[in-house]
Amino acid sequence: MLKEKQRIPLKIKRMGINGEGIGFYKKTLVFVPGALKGEEVFCQVTAVKRNFVQAKLLKINKPSKFRVEPACAIYEECGGCQLMHLRYDKQLEHKDDIIRQALKKFKPAGYENYEIRPTLGMDKPQHYRAKLQFQTRSFGGSVKAGLYAEGSHRLVEIKDCYVQDQLTQDIINKVTQLLDKYKIPIYNERKIAGVRTVMIRKGQATNQVQLIVISSRELHLTKFIKELTATFPEIKTVAFNLNRSKTSEIYGEQTEILWGQESIEESVLDYSFALSPRAFYQLNPEQTQVLYDQARQALDVSENDHIIDAYCGVGTIGFAFAGQVKSVRGMDIIPEAIEDAKKNSLAMGFDNTYYEAGKAEDIIPKWYEEGYRADGVIVDPPRTGLDDKLLDTLLTYKPKKMVYVSCNTSTLARDLVKLSKVYEVDYIQSVDMFPHTARTEAVVRLQKKEC
Incomplete structure (x- = not known):
């Protein structure tokens, strides 16, 4: 022993x-x-x-x-990346193997014969993250921002991240200086209420930036915002989110725009769209082009198809199909994202889209009761995978084709156990959205089995 x-x-x-x-x-x-x-x-x-x-x-x-020698000075201390000591082409091979390991663990029907296509990587796998979400803490009277070391609540200060977009890194460095300068209260898990987290996101196509200050108490940020936006004219939105909870949830329910416009502009494939601060969007814009193109190829739509875009966010994946099909319908639990989706669809001139706030497992049965029938479904769930109720819903209505976009190979393999009872898995195409980490994104093409 x-x-x-x-x-x-x-x-x-x-x-x-x-x-x-x-x-x-x-x-x-x-x-x-x-x-x-x-x-x-x-x-x-x-x-x-x-x-x-x-x-x-x-x-x-x-x-x-x-x-190889990791390119990041705090690689081992930070823990945000896990594979930077492995040559990049071998990282991609390992991500193919991660998918195989997950399938072997859960054993969906026929998994031994699934086509696992080689992971699509980046030419320049650095500074790819267009979004950061750093925790803030005060040490010895000085504000620091960064990530918790793996498995702990010990903050690792990050001033020069190898995988983070440089502009967003420069802005968070300035944010910490200004939080110090204006003596803005900083959250302490034991007793102090104040700034907990700062989110910064950049639209890669436009260089527009939005920022959210997440705090456990109301704050006076007028001077902070004035100096920050004067230093970085790329910032178009500063928002505030109040989160008084003691949980590990990053955000509270309400997000208020304190300064600037309600959203920033971003583009993918051949269309542009607006992003409000809380709306979900992929954090690697360059690889998002690859991911959405793979999703478009996998669903293989026709002009008479009706498509459901579950977990639609601001509508981005669904817009890749809207000009080629009869209709696209989407849903998301974040109301702000649904409002963005509606505005984006209107701005692009689509009259065949419909969006509704709520859970897919509740909305899809309602639509079917109203007479709507989907020929294809796109699901792009969070890391927790598909909700059991949604899985049962999909297996009840059995649309003839489906694309599953996954950011967690384990929950993907788990969900395929149920889906493979009704669907054939044509192939799994991995896309490296997160270089130097042990995570990958996968696009799965599913076709309903012949009776």
Whole structure:
């Protein structure tokens, strides 16, 4: 039996879904973050579980020929990226394997024969994140912004992120200076109410920026906003979100525009659209072009098709089809996103779209009761995957084709267990939306089985 703090040599046989190295020590499974397939390492056990142990890397006795020096100075401390020590082409291969591992774990029908297409990567996999969501804390009277270290509430200050868009990084650096300068209260988990989080998003096509200050109390931000917007004319919107809860939820219910316009403009494929501050949009604009093009190819619509865009956000995926089909209908639980979708559709001149705020599992049955019938469905759920009720709804009405866009291979594989009872999985196309992390996005083409 292995014990905590025990030091052991280990040969890394493969890599896991979180980017960690995996080996066996006397038939015991050992997970070692930072180790790569093929390496011989020396590590120390940090936790003993029922069927495996966790260990930290102490020394690499035989490095992988694919190991590289991480380009980020705080890579190991931050934990936001997990694969920066692996050469990029091998990162892409690993993401193919992440999908295979998830399928093998959940075993949807016929998974051994699914076509897993090679992950589509980036030519320049750096500074790709057009959105940041940094926590703020005060240390020794100085405000710092960054991310929590993995598995903790210890803030790691980030002033120069290798994967973050440079303008958004420059703005958050200025934000921390101004929060200090104007003595704006900063949140403390024990007793102090104030700024908890700052969200900054840039429209890649327009260079327009929006910013949300999330706070646990009302704030006076007039001087802060005046100096910030004077320094960065790219900022078009400053909003405020009040979140008094003690939970880990980032946002409270209401978001108020304090300064500027209600939305910023962004473009993808051959169309433009507006984004309000709370509306969801992919954080890697360059790869979003690739992702949406893959979704468009996978659904393979015709001019008489009626399409449902579940989890539609501001309508972006659905707009890729609106000019080619009879109708597109979408829903989302965020009312501001639905208002954006309606405005965007009107601005683009579509008269065949309809959007409604609410849950897909509630709205789709209502539409069917009213006589609407969908030929195809696009689902792009959050990391938690499809709601069980929505899965049951889809399997009840059985539209003839579906595209599942997933940002979590585990919940995708889980959902395919049910979907594969009714649908054939034609292929899975992975798109690297998150270089240097152990996450990938996948587009799955599904066709209803012949009776």
